[in-house]
Amino acid sequence: MPINSASIRRLDEWMSQIRPVDALLPISITLHTIKDKSPREVSLGLLVIWLAWRLLIPLLKDKHSEALRSKLLPQLALFLGLLLVNARVIIQRDDIRGPTQFLLIALGVMVGSLLSQRAWKPTLAWISLANLGILTLFLHEATSAELPLVLGSIKTIFSTTLDGHQGINRLATLLMILTMTSWYSYLLNRDFVIKGLGLIGTVSGYLLCIGSGSRMATVAFPLSALLAWLVMRLKGRSKKFFAISLTITAGMVSLIGLWWFMIGPRSTINLGSDSHRLEAALCWLSAMFTGHNRFLYGVGFNNEKLNLICHHIPNFKGSLGSIGHAHNTFAQIGGHHGLLGIIALLILLIVVVQGLLRQQASVQRVLPLGPKGTTFVEMALGLNLALAFNALATTIHHRNQFNQVLIGLLAATALCAIRPAAAKSVNDSPESPS
Numbered sequence: 001m002p003i004n005s006a007s008i009r010r011l012d013e014w015m016s017q018i019r020p021v022d023a024l025l026p027i028s029i030t031l032h033t034i035k036d037k038s039p040r041e042v043s044l045g046l047l048v049i050w051l052a053w054r055l056l057i058p059l060l061k062d063k064h065s066e067a068l069r070s071k072l073l074p075q076l077a078l079f080l081g082l083l084l085v086n087a088r089v090i091i092q093r094d095d096i097r098g099p100t101q102f103l104l105i106a107l108g109v110m111v112g113s114l115l116s117q118r119a120w121k122p123t124l125a126w127i128s129l130a131n132l133g134i135l136t137l138f139l140h141e142a143t144s145a146e147l148p149l150v151l152g153s154i155k156t157i158f159s160t161t162l163d164g165h166q167g168i169n170r171l172a173t174l175l176m177i178l179t180m181t182s183w184y185s186y187l188l189n190r191d192f193v194i195k196g197l198g199l200i201g202t203v204s205g206y207l208l209c210i211g212s213g214s215r216m217a218t219v220a221f222p223l224s225a226l227l228a229w230l231v232m233r234l235k236g237r238s239k240k241f242f243a244i245s246l247t248i249t250a251g252m253v254s255l256i257g258l259w260w261f262m263i264g265p266r267s268t269i270n271l272g273s274d275s276h277r278l279e280a281a282l283c284w285l286s287a288m289f290t291g292h293n294r295f296l297y298g299v300g301f302n303n304e305k306l307n308l309i310c311h312h313i314p315n316f317k318g319s320l321g322s323i324g325h326a327h328n329t330f331a332q333i334g335g336h337h338g339l340l341g342i343i344a345l346l347i348l349l350i351v352v353v354q355g356l357l358r359q360q361a362s363v364q365r366v367l368p369l370g371p372k373g374t375t376f377v378e379m380a381l382g383l384n385l386a387l388a389f390n391a392l393a394t395t396i397h398h399r400n401q402f403n404q405v406l407i408g409l410l411a412a413t414a415l416c417a418i419r420p421a422a423a424k425s426v427n428d429s430p431e432s433p434s
Helices: 005-018 020-032 037-060 066-085 087-091 100-113 117-144 153-160 168-188 192-212 215-234 239-263 267-289 304-309 329-362 376-393 401-415
Strands: none
Touching (some): 005 117, 020 037, 020 117, 020 401, 037 066, 037 087, 037 100, 037 401, 066 087, 066 100, 100 401, 117 153, 117 376, 153 168, 153 192, 168 215, 192 215, 239 267, 267 304, 267 329, 329 376, 329 401, 376 401
C-alpha cells in the first residue's frame, strides 16, 4: 500500500509533538553514570547521535522561509561538520580539558536555539526521565550491596560503581540541572502522566542532590525556582506587594546566611570550605598576572602551571599541590584563557541576558500566584539562574560532556522568541503550533 502525503504529514506531526529521538538523552545520561568504560563510551556515542540528528533535521526540512534557511543552513552544516570531525575525541574522552568542551556548549546552544516554545515541552519531559534512570541505578546498587536505602548510602555507591561522571561535584551539578528540568516539565505540561513523571523526577532528583552532599546543588534548585517565580509575579502588582515580597526575600536570605555561616551545625565547615573556594578562585585568576602574555591568553588548557601557582591551597581531601580547578567558572576561564576568554564568556552572558529581557517584556499581564501561572518565560529565567548560581560556586563545565551540552541547551531557552500573545500561563487556552 503506497504511503500518501497525508500519512507522511501525520507522521511528521507526531514526531514533532513526541520528539522520540530525544529519548536518547535520558538513556545516555543514565548509562554514563555507570563507572565501567564500555557503557560510558556507548552513552557518549548516543549523545553524538542525538546532537547530529538535531542538527540534521532542520537541514532536511523545508519549513522555514527562504531567507531564514539561507542564514541557518551554513551554520547548521558547519556545526554538524565540527561535531562529526570531533566525534572520536568526544566519545573516547581524549580532549576532556580541551577545546571540545566549548564546542559541546556551543552545540547545545545551537540545538536549543532551533527549538520553539512548543517543542521545548517534550524535550524537557524526556530530559527529566534521566533522574528516574539514575535513581533506579542507585536503588539497584544499594539492594545488591545490601546497603540501607538512606541518603547516606549515595556517596558510598557513587564512589564504588557509579562514578561515571568523574566526581561527585560533576554528578551533583548534573542532578541539579535534571531536577530543574523535571520541575518545569511538571509545571508546564498538561498531560497527567507527564506531570506525574516530572514530579517524581523532581523529588527523586532533589533527594539525590541532598545525598550527594553538594551544598550548591541542594540550594540552587529551590532558590532559582523561587526567584524566577517572584520576578514573574511582581510584574504589574502593587507597590505594597512588591515591598512585602522584597522584605520577605531579604529576610529569608539573611536567615539562611546566618544559619549557613554562624549558627548552623555545619557553619564552621561551611565557612572553611567557602573560604578555600574563594582562595582557590582568586589564586586561579591571579595566573593572568604572572607574565608571558598570560593576561591576554591565560596559561592554556594544561592544569600543571595553575596547580603549581596554587600549590599552597588544600584540595577537598585536605592535601596540597592539586586543587583541580578554580571552583568558579569566571576564574577558571580567566586562568586558562585570560582576558580573551573572559570576553568570550561575557559575550555569551550578554546574549542570554538580552534574550531573558526580551522574554520578560513579552509578559504584559498579571500572572496568578499559583503554579498555573507558570509560563515559558519563568522557566527560562529559572533555568538560567540555576546555571548562574552553580557557575559562581563551581567550574560548572569541568570534565563532563553531558553538563557541557545541557548548559548550552538550557541557556538557549533565553533565545526562544516569545510573542506577547503567546506568553501564556499553563492555565490559558492551548497555544497554536509554532
